[in-house]
Amino acid sequence: MKTSGRLDGLLFVLFFVIGVVVCIWYLVGHDPGFLPLASEHGGFIDSLFMATLIITGIVFILTHLLLVYFAFRYKGSGNGDKAFWYPDNKKLEIIWTVIPAVIIISLIVVGQVGWGKIFHTEPPDDAFVVEIVGEQFVWNIRYPGEDGEFGRTIPELISRANPIGLDPTDPASEDDIMLLNELRIPLDYPVLLKIRSKDVIHSVFLPNFRVKMDAVPGMTTTFSFTPTMEGEFDLVCAELCGLGHYRMRGYVVVQPMDELEEWLIEQREME
Numbered sequence: 080m081k082t083s084g085r086l087d088g089l090l091f092v093l094f095f096v097i098g099v100v101v102c103i104w105y106l107v108g109h110d111p112g113f114l115p116l117a118s119e120h121g122g123f124i125d126s127l128f129m130a131t132l133i134i135t136g137i138v139f140i141l142t143h144l145l146l147v148y149f150a151f152r153y154k155g156s157g158n159g160d161k162a163f164w165y166p167d168n169k170k171l172e173i174i175w176t177v178i179p180a181v182i183i184i185s186l187i188v189v190g191q192v193g194w195g196k197i198f199h200t201e202p203p204d205d206a207f208v209v210e211i212v213g214e215q216f217v218w219n220i221r222y223p224g225e226d227g228e229f230g231r232t233i234p235e236l237i238s239r240a241n242p243i244g245l246d247p248t249d250p251a252s253e254d255d256i257m258l259l260n261e262l263r264i265p266l267d268y269p270v271l272l273k274i275r276s277k278d279v280i281h282s283v284f285l286p287n288f289r290v291k292m293d294a295v296p297g298m299t300t301t302f303s304f305t306p307t308m309e310g311e312f313d314l315v316c317a318e319l320c321g322l323g324h325y326r327m328r329g330y331v332v333v334q335p336m337d338e339l340e341e342w343l344i345e346q347r348e349m350e
């Protein structure tokens with residue numbers, strides 16, 4: 080009995096030591112897996128993620144090392160020793176309450192300030208506006224055209240040929256440009272996404288831009304951001320929205336404003 084108890088304890092300590100070593104090796108030697116950053120506000124989100132990962136990583140390692148140390152230091156001697164027990168220790172309890180509280184409150188305050196900057200700052204009046212309408216299982220992308228105004232939409236008009244129910248009698252709808260799964264936005268220029276849904280809740284997720292916003296039926300949600308990298312990126316749905324959710328993906332193209340304007344004129348002529 081005595082030896083198997085010792086063996087259990089040894090295995091317990093070994094399990095934690097190996098676990099902690101593997102965690103340290105993994106944390107230090109690996110990229111946390113962020114996709115290349117392509118937006119202005121995303122740097123803040125990444126650094127908050129990293130700060131949280133480092134703080135929780137240190138706490139994780141320290142607490143596990145302590146656990147191993149205590150298990151080893153106070154292991155049974157086989158002499159029938161009894162553990163010392165006391166019901167409370169004010170000093171210890173204050174320390175282990177105050178320190179985590181200060182760390183967590185700091186993270187929350189920093190996070191709230193950043194959140195406020197990202198979500199409660201009005202986009203400039205001349206922001207590049209795109210509408211993105213989720214539907215099982217595609218993204219309908221609409222540009223307002225030269226007049227800068229989106230035409231009226233009427234749900235009764237929705238059909239295969241008219242996926243968002245654009246009203247042809249509204250003069251503002253004449254130059255609207257519709258695309259499927261292809262979102263083109265300008266480089267280094269503020270973009271305002273107006274997000275809607277035709278059916279269920281979807282979520283516009285642009286991982287490289289650190290942008291994620293729900294598309295909710297019956298309301299328009301928005302997200303404004305500034306792309307900082309040219310290229311082609313993913314546009315995916317981050318809300319389990321039905322059987323075809325996995326294939327609800329499009330792509331984002333970031334290009335200089337003059338190229339994008341030319342491209343928009345071409346699209347207009349093709350329609």
Ligand SMILES: [Cu+2]
Nearest residue numbers: 281316320327
């Ligand atoms: Cu979806």
